[in-house]
Amino acid sequence: MFKFASLTALLAAVPYVLAQSGVRGATACVSGTVCTPSSTSSAAPAGPTINNGLPAFLGGLNTAGYDFSVATDGSFTGTGVSPPVSQYTHFAAEGVNIFRIPWQLMTPTVGGPINETFFNTYQTTVQAALNSGPEVHVIVDVHNYARWNGQIIGQGGPTNDQFANFWSQVATKFASQSRIIFGVMNEPHDIPDLQSWADSVQAAVNAIRAAGATSQVILIPGSSYSSAQTLPTEAGPYLLKVTDPIGGTAKLLFDVHKYLDSDNSGTHPDCTTDNTAVFQTLVTWLQQNGNRQALLSETGGGNTASCETMLNTQLAFIKANSASIVGFSIWAGGAFDTTYVLTVTPNADGTDQPLWIDAVKPNLP
Numbered sequence: 001m002f003k004f005a006s007l008t009a010l011l012a013a014v015p016y017v018l019a020q021s022g023v024r025g026a027t028a029c030v031s032g033t034v035c036t037p038s039s040t041s042s043a044a045p046a047g048p049t050i051n052n053g054l055p056a057f058l059g060g061l062n063t064a065g066y067d068f069s070v071a072t073d074g075s076f077t078g079t080g081v082s083p084p085v086s087q088y089t090h091f092a093a094e095g096v097n098i099f100r101i102p103w104q105l106m107t108p109t110v111g112g113p114i115n116e117t118f119f120n121t122y123q124t125t126v127q128a129a130l131n132s133g134p135e136v137h138v139i140v141d142v143h144n145y146a147r148w149n150g151q152i153i154g155q156g157g158p159t160n161d162q163f164a165n166f167w168s169q170v171a172t173k174f175a176s177q178s179r180i181i182f183g184v185m186n187e188p189h190d191i192p193d194l195q196s197w198a199d200s201v202q203a204a205v206n207a208i209r210a211a212g213a214t215s216q217v218i219l220i221p222g223s224s225y226s227s228a229q230t231l232p233t234e235a236g237p238y239l240l241k242v243t244d245p246i247g248g249t250a251k252l253l254f255d256v257h258k259y260l261d262s263d264n265s266g267t268h269p270d271c272t273t274d275n276t277a278v279f280q281t282l283v284t285w286l287q288q289n290g291n292r293q294a295l296l297s298e299t300g301g302g303n304t305a306s307c308e309t310m311l312n313t314q315l316a317f318i319k320a321n322s323a324s325i326v327g328f329s330i331w332a333g334g335a336f337d338t339t340y341v342l343t344v345t346p347n348a349d350g351t352d353q354p355l356w357i358d359a360v361k362p363n364l365p
């Protein structure tokens with residue numbers, strides 16, 4: 001999958017603004033004044049327990065397939081492929097407790113009704129995942145890059161009312177299933193107006209709750225392909241103001257993605273970073289903004305020595321910081337075959353991929 005065809009160019013324009021420049025442990029001192037370290041600058045405070053209703057830690061994978069027909073400009077070329085349901089019991093037996101299941105084309109016309117035929121197919125897959133274990137949660141991921149046929153939601157494409165209507169229909173279907181997590185949108189990118197995007201997110205959140213889905217966690221995505229790296233400096237300040245009609249923000253989690261290859265595209269077999277600096281910055285930002293939480297819904301690497309080492313380090317860091325980053329979902333299994341560059345699809349004989357065995361399994365819940 002060439003998921004991020006334009007990302008290389010995009011990242012070149014994004015400055016690398018990270019905490020190793022001294023945010024943690026920094027003191028703001030002016031010569032001649034008394035200088036005291038800020039109380040948030042040393043060891044990370046544990047913070048209050050956040051009642052998000054989720055298991056203490058979530059670990060699992062994306063089961064791709066229904067998304068195969070959508071391009072990053074939101075255009076469609078087909079109907080996708082159902083991921084094999086056998087993977088849910090396979091991975092749940094290893095302790096996986098989260099599956100992210102992408103889809104798109106649920107409403108054939110903008111603002112129109114759900115395609116019940118397609119929804120029933122999707123729902124069969126979701127139910128198979130939920131049935132694989134009593135603690136298993138499923139992220140319903142709308143894999144549309146904030147777009148519909150090249151146009152951005154709320155910014156020339158579908159209106160916020162149409163987007164809300166779509167989410168109202170989907171949330172109604174899942175309202176009574178508390179182990180669903182609503183993924184408002186996969187990987188918004190090249191968004192001209194971030195305040196407008198936050199307004200679109202707010203419309204979706206309001207619609208989900210108004211449909212009676214009041215127990216579930218909602219994942220709210222930022223910009224630059226849901227970048228974990230740019231959230232604090234790009235969309236994060238806007239998304240912090242999104243409110244939840246059920247009160248509080250314990251069930252509004254930031255949806256973040258991060259890869260480990262040279263251009264953060266998730267298209268190369270080798271890894272060049274373990275991302276601990278990026279995630280430390282994110283954890284600090286979450287703590288400093290009301291102890292909010294995030295979920296890493298896409299990450300991954302090739303079945304190579306570099307990725308086996310670096311992904312293991314990254315996931316161990318996330319698990320150690322689960323009060324802020326509540327879990328991870330690897331890209332990808334599902335309908336990908338075992339030759340896909342980032343595959344974690346099990347082999348035909350039922351054995352797992354080396355990356356899964358060496359980097360993921362040790363960091364499952």
Ligand SMILES: *[C@@H]1O[C@H](CO)[C@@H](O)[C@H](O)[C@H]1NC(C)=O
Pocket residue numbers: 079108115116117118121
């Ligand atoms: C509805 O979904 C089915 C199954 O995916 C598909 O074959 C059909 O073309 C869809 N209908 C429309 C109008 O898109």
